[in-house]
Amino acid sequence: MPQLIAANWKMNGRLDWVDKVGELAALTGEAVCERLICPPHPLVGAMARAAQGSGIAIGAQDCSEHEAGAHTGETEAALLAALGARYVILGHSERRTGGETDDRVKAKAERAVGSGLRPLVCVGESLAEREAGTAIPVVEAQLSGSLPQQGDYDIAYEPVWAIGTGRTATARDVAEMHAAIRRHVGVGPRILYGGSVKPDNAALLLGVPEVGGALVGGASLEMESFAQIVHAAKAD
Ligand code: PGA
Numbered sequence: 001m002p003q004l005i006a007a008n009w010k011m012n013g014r015l016d017w018v019d020k021v022g023e024l025a026a027l028t029g030e031a032v033c034e035r036l037i038c039p040p041h042p043l044v045g046a047m048a049r050a051a052q053g054s055g056i057a058i059g060a061q062d063c064s065e066h067e068a069g070a071h072t073g074e075t076e077a078a079l080l081a082a083l084g085a086r087y088v089i090l091g092h093s094e095r096r097t098g099g100e101t102d103d104r105v106k107a108k109a110e111r112a113v114g115s116g117l118r119p120l121v122c123v124g125e126s127l128a129e130r131e132a133g134t135a136i137p138v139v140e141a142q143l144s145g146s147l148p149q150q151g152d153y154d155i156a157y158e159p160v161w162a163i164g165t166g167r168t169a170t171a172r173d174v175a176e177m178h179a180a181i182r183r184h185v186g187v188g189p190r191i192l193y194g195g196s197v198k199p200d201n202a203a204l205l206l207g208v209p210e211v212g213g214a215l216v217g218g219a220s221l222e223m224e225s226f227a228q229i230v231h232a233a234k235a236d
Pocket residue numbers: 008158162163164165166194195196197215216217218219
């Protein structure tokens with residue numbers, strides 16, 4: 001499978017950011033990887049329309065585990081799919097910190113799969129857990145608890161201490177963790193790395209065995225830097 005280079009815009013975006021799809025298409029027309037942008041929910045529909053025919057996929061950053069109903073403020077997976085989303089990021093550490101449990105991530109992932117979205121399920125250890133030598137069992141427990149029973153999905157390994165900090169895991173740590181995740185889940189899902197991926201470290205990280213792509217926050221807000229990361233990706 002080609003690598004997946006995914007932009008997580010988090011709570012950043014204005015109406016005119018829809019134009020960034022065209023900018024990215026112009027900068028990366030010959031991309032060998034899959035490209036994905038996950039904007040805030042209100043931009044999903046307009047961005048999916050703008051992305052038509054470009055080969056760029058649009059995704060969401062979360063969805064509800066419920067079907068439509070009395071869930072104020074939540075967004076239904078089926079509605080995101082109808083708007084043109086193809087992926088949904090689930091269990092990001094910024095949501096897990098806010099109280100999102102493995103069980104809830106799993107229920108969301110199953111709802112997403114049933115609605116035609118491909119979940120990108122995030123896992124990752126805290127700095128204290130890495131320093132205590134428990135990073136791998138912590139991530140294995142998150143995988144056991146949050147992956148859907150059925151359907152296609154991808155995983156993003158994002159060490160919490162590397163997100164938005166400018167610190168990245170070493171290539172050796174990434175190789176070790178991605179091998180452990182692969183042993184745990186078997187063949188199938190891509191295992192993306194995330195956490196301070198930038199144009200200057202992307203080729204190194206994307207070249208590590210079992211790294212199936214990158215989930216990019218800060219460096220995905222400007223299309224020039226995100227395009228450089230896209231160009232660092234490999235076809236398979
Ligand atoms: P970052 O964010 O690239 O800004 O570290 C990554 C993420 O949170 O997905």
